[in-house]
Amino acid sequence: MNKTIALFLLFTTLLSAEIITPIPDVKPFDKAKVALGKKLFFDTNFSKDRTVSCASCHSDFGTDRRALSIGVENKKGIIHSSTVFNAVNNYKQFYNGRAANLNEQIDGPIHTDYEMGISDQDVENNLNTSKEYKATFKKVYNQVPSYKLFKDAIVAFEETLLTPNSRFDRFLKGEDSLTQLEKDGFNSFKEHGCAACHNGVNVGGNSMQMIGSVIEYPYIEGQQDLYALTKKEMDKNVFRVPSLRNINKTAPYFHDASASTLEEVVIKMSYYNLGTILEDKETEAIIAFLKTLDGDIPKTWSEDVK
Numbered sequence: 064m065n066k067t068i069a070l071f072l073l074f075t076t077l078l079s080a081e082i083i084t085p086i087p088d089v090k091p092f093d094k095a096k097v098a099l100g101k102k103l104f105f106d107t108n109f110s111k112d113r114t115v116s117c118a119s120c121h122s123d124f125g126t127d128r129r130a131l132s133i134g135v136e137n138k139k140g141i142i143h144s145s146t147v148f149n150a151v152n153n154y155k156q157f158y159n160g161r162a163a164n165l166n167e168q169i170d171g172p173i174h175t176d177y178e179m180g181i182s183d184q185d186v187e188n189n190l191n192t193s194k195e196y197k198a199t200f201k202k203v204y205n206q207v208p209s210y211k212l213f214k215d216a217i218v219a220f221e222e223t224l225l226t227p228n229s230r231f232d233r234f235l236k237g238e239d240s241l242t243q244l245e246k247d248g249f250n251s252f253k254e255h256g257c258a259a260c261h262n263g264v265n266v267g268g269n270s271m272q273m274i275g276s277v278i279e280y281p282y283i284e285g286q287q288d289l290y291a292l293t294k295k296e297m298d299k300n301v302f303r304v305p306s307l308r309n310i311n312k313t314a315p316y317f318h319d320a321s322a323s324t325l326e327e328v329v330i331k332m333s334y335y336n337l338g339t340i341l342e343d344k345e346t347e348a349i350i351a352f353l354k355t356l357d358g359d360i361p362k363t364w365s366e367d368v369k
């Protein structure tokens with residue numbers, strides 16, 4: 064087969080197949096364990112000066128509004144916070160994918176001195192000096208509290224943080240329709256090539272790609288990109304593609320928080336990653352499509368887990 068035809072076929076297959084899939088239902092879970100994980104997630108006692116919890120940087124739609132998060136002793140971080148909502152469906156964790164899963168991820172904030180800044184042993188001591196935690200761990204695990212179980216409970220909570228029922232998912236399931244503008248936006252999203260990187264259940268979160276793949280993007284020395292792990296020149300400004308689920312709710316955008324509106328982010332993305340200047344009408348349509356990805360706040364987040 065001639066190469067042009069092969070490419071053409073690949074392209075049309077990409078366009079016709081549904082490249083975004085709906086968020087699945089939350090799997091059945093152990094309520095007592097998830098309630099414990101939630102309590103730990105919101106508890107500031109597991110940080111060096113007892114002022115910071117996971118939720119300090121992951122409160123608003125699972126992220127925070129600050130350009131850089133603030134950790135213990137008011138220390139500033141070095142990258143914008145990502146949302147914990149739907150994170151379980153990302154193929155790796157962190158902007159540069161340095162944690163393989165949610166369990167490994169927790170070691171990051173706990174041990175980093177500008178985030179929570181404590182050791183595994185500190186976590187265990189703090190748990191074991193609390194009568195309430197000791198009783199809850201006994202009930203949930205029939206064991207004394209440990210760092211391993213602390214992580215296990217937080218992960219169980221995070222696994223429930225899915226945002227189903229977006230208008231787009233309902234459209235995929237044939238339960239809702241999109242307006243013409245939203246449909247045009249989805250088509251532009253596919254035709255311009257956004258969907259080459261932003262696809263799957265999280266509309267992203269499943270590959271490592273460069274910001275500035277077409278036009279070079281400013282580089283920040285010491286940033287946590289893939290280069291920080293591999294030290295290969297070609298990995299500079301390479302990040303795990305972010306999920307676009309609830310993107311309308313999680314400004315500011317990009318690892319450097321350099322875009323604060325959807326308009327800015329869509330214009331910059333198409334410029335740096337596609338070398339395209341979109342027409343205003345197309346930008347407007349893509350934004351309308353992106354807004355259909357807003358889902359429900361997870362029930363375990365907004366309601367007591369009982």
Ligand code: HEC
Pocket residue numbers: 104115116117118119120121132133134135140142143144145146147150153155156157158159165168169172173177178179217287
């Ligand atoms: C001081 C702020 C801060 C605290 C505290 C914090 N995080 Fe984060 N979190 C961040 C930042 C910033 C990132 C992005 C870092 C990166 O990718 O290099 C992040 C990333 C994550 C991610 C990865 C999401 C993804 O899609 O890659 C998860 C999951 C997460 N945090 C969960 C937690 C949990 C659980 C805790 C508590 C044990 C916690 N965080 C505490 C700031 C914080």
Ligand code: HEC
Pocket residue numbers: 252255256257258259260261272273274276301302303304305306307310313315316317318319328329332333336337349
């Ligand atoms: C070559 C792969 C690639 C293509 C094509 C691409 N993106 Fe991205 N996108 C990325 C990467 C990588 C990031 C993370 C950049 C960063 O954090 O600095 C990103 C970030 C974003 C963000 C910000 C997410 C957040 O939470 O901060 C949005 C919104 C976005 N892209 C939308 C689009 C749209 C719309 C298009 C098409 C016009 C597009 N992208 C094309 C790889 C791509």
